Amino acid sequence: MKSVLITGANRSIGLETAKQLSEKGLFVYLGSRDLQKGEAIVKELNEKGFQNIKAIEIDVTQPGSISAAKDLIEKEQGKLDILINNAGILGVNPQTAAETPIADIQTVFDTNFFGVISVTQAFLELLKKSESPRISNITSGLGSLTLHNDPSWKYYHVKGAAYGPSKSALNAYTTVLAYELKDSPFKVNVIDPGYTATDFNGHSGPGSVESAASFIVKHTLTGEDAPTGQFYSNDIEDETGISPW
Template identity: 85%
Template sequence: MNSALITGANRSIGLEIAKQLSQKGLSVYLGSRNLENGETVVKELTEQGFQNIKAIEIDVTNPESISKARDIIETEQGKLDILINNAGILGPIPQTAAEASIKDIQNVFDTNFFGVISVTQAFLDLLKKSDRPRISNITSGLGSLTLHSDPNWKYYNVKGAAYGPSKSALNAYTIVLAYELKDSAFKVNVIDPGYTATDFNHHSGPGSVESAASFIIKHTLTDENGPTGQYFSNDIEDESGISPW
């Protein structure tokens, strides 16, 4: 049975990804900063009929937490097939370039950028033991520099000095990682679930968590001919779903 780790999965899109992967027969580690919260969610899912989902404590900003999660998965699985770096924070609003504090910007980057790197590097050896390793870094349309430079883009006025730039940095890191792993079985992509109604945005987005999770899974569970080093967005009307960087 293939295994998957989803960070930040005790609610919203991450939780829905866990549910849909479980329905596809995968063994799912539901990552949560607080183990008790994660276990409460898993108990509810089990009562609803979901199987093979286990809560695992992982704080992407805490190296010790990451290391413990890695050891647990190595002991129980011996490898990891899918890593979905979903954990993220928005940070204080507004985030003006002129006034946003360095501390606030650093806090956002610690989770959205450095946290992803820390988790990815920690689990890379377990992923290399998989026949079809997949890394999906969950990004945002707000990370696209091309779209942010287009006055005709529908979200052109949604600017910020912390969240969007953290996702732009994540996109850049993913390009480098995908390049380094291009001659292997890895598929490494960034995936934007689109503007989704979640606690993250006070449920202001028009998209559903079901659609967002389905889109992420579609571009994660690809075959050996699938793309790597690509940027997919659920908000792109083109059938390919490919977003400009």
């Protein structure tokens, strides 16, 4: 049975992704900063028939928490097949470039960018033991610099100095990581689940968590011939789903 770790998986898109992967026969580590909350979610899932899901405590901004999660998975599985870096925060609004305090921007980057790097680097050892390792970094259309410079883009006026740039940085890091691992079985991609109605945005998005999670699963459970180093977006209306950077 393949194993997957999903950070920030105790609600919304992360939780739905955990459910869908469990239904496909994977063993899912449901990452949560608060272990009790994670275990409560898993108990509810067990009552609904999900059995191959386990809550694991992981705070992507705390090295000790990441290390403990890695040690637990190594002890139980010996390897990790899939890492989905889903944990993210929006930050304080508004996020004007002229006035947003640096501390507020740093807080967003600590989770959305540096947190992903910390988790990825910690789990690379276990991922390299998998026959078909996958790393999916969950991004946003707001991380696309090309779209941000296109006045015809439907979200052109949605600008911010913290959240969007943190995802642009994540995209850039993923490109470098994918390049470094291109001659290995790894597939490393960024995936934008689309503008989805969640607690994250006050349920303002038009998309459903089911559609968002399905898109993540589709571009994570890929074959040997699948691309690596791509930017997939559920908001791109063509069959490839490939977004401009």
